[in-house]
Amino acid sequence: MTTSSVTTFNLDLNNLIEEAFERCGSELRSGYDMRTARRSLNLLTIEWANRGINLWTIEQGQIPLTTGQISYPIPTDTIDLLDHVVRTGSDSNQIDINISRISESTYSTLPNKNAQGRPIQVWVNRQTGVTRSTANTTLAASISATATTIDVTSAVNLPAAGFITIGTETIAYQNVSSNQLLNCYRAQNNTTAATHTIADSIFVTNLPNINIWPTGDGSGPYTFVYWRLRRMQDAGDGSTTQDIPFRFLPALVAGLSVQLALKLPGGFERLQVLKMAYDEQWMLASDEDREKAPLRLAPRVAFN
Numbered sequence: 001m002t003t004s005s006v007t008t009f010n011l012d013l014n015n016l017i018e019e020a021f022e023r024c025g026s027e028l029r030s031g032y033d034m035r036t037a038r039r040s041l042n043l044l045t046i047e048w049a050n051r052g053i054n055l056w057t058i059e060q061g062q063i064p065l066t067t068g069q070i071s072y073p074i075p076t077d078t079i080d081l082l083d084h085v086v087r088t089g090s091d092s093n094q095i096d097i098n099i100s101r102i103s104e105s106t107y108s109t110l111p112n113k114n115a116q117g118r119p120i121q122v123w124v125n126r127q128t129g130v131t132r133s134t135a136n137t138t139l140a141a142s143i144s145a146t147a148t149t150i151d152v153t154s155a156v157n158l159p160a161a162g163f164i165t166i167g168t169e170t171i172a173y174q175n176v177s178s179n180q181l182l183n184c185y186r187a188q189n190n191t192t193a194a195t196h197t198i199a200d201s202i203f204v205t206n207l208p209n210i211n212i213w214p215t216g217d218g219s220g221p222y223t224f225v226y227w228r229l230r231r232m233q234d235a236g237d238g239s240t241t242q243d244i245p246f247r248f249l250p251a252l253v254a255g256l257s258v259q260l261a262l263k264l265p266g267g268f269e270r271l272q273v274l275k276m277a278y279d280e281q282w283m284l285a286s287d288e289d290r291e292k293a294p295l296r297l298a299p300r301v302a303f304n
Helices: 013-023 031-051 104-108 246-261 268-288
Strands: 058-064 071-073 078-088 095-098 100-102 121-125 162-166 169-177 180-188 209-213 222-230
Touching: 013 031, 013 246, 031 246, 071 162, 071 169, 078 121, 104 121, 209 222, 246 268
Parallel strands: 100 121
Antiparallel strands: 058 222, 071 209, 078 095, 078 222, 121 209, 162 169, 169 180
């Protein structure tokens, strides 16, 4: 007998939800059934993010470091950074140097956060990425696209350092003095520097970010290279497939059936069996989705 010669099987959202409903002893019948299943599916993928590292969501990124700049935004769908180095040089001459991750409490004790040198430490500030509707303040004077000091009508509701959004531009600032934002770095978060006029509204943006110490000096250029764990993409509109590899499909269907059984009439009758099936499928998939490189430990030796 001949085989299919095809290895492209996947489940679009409709088929995935139908399979989960059938395991609950029910059927997908209405638009509300689809909406409630999509909501449960999005919550399920968030649960998976909390369970640990999902290898297919690891991505590499890099940030050119600017002399004197402390904070740099990272993508808002970042869950956490896994590894990072500071890269010097370029092309065949590049060298990657270790940079140590420190906690907020350790970073807060650094006496001079504006010190310049080769970056050796980084604090990862895991913010939500949400922009506040308003900071109850506006520009007190117009600013050019290159201005590094910004006058505001009131800085009472602004953090001592962070990111603001004016129009479509995101701006980082490092200090506040009275009603002035000092040491501003323009065009952050992949935005474009622009002129802004007096009375323009100011919004606080809680971007996830890294804080570098020292801030970099003229010996560079330095580039912060990182490997991040990103969020899984949301459930689509019915015609798309999920942002997971094929080997996790059984676990995804099993997990969704558990979520639906908690909500469907009579679902509790099957809940225990469905939960056992989900735990088994998750264990099989997660055991497969892991690094298979051997562990190598090397002592760090220092000489006087």
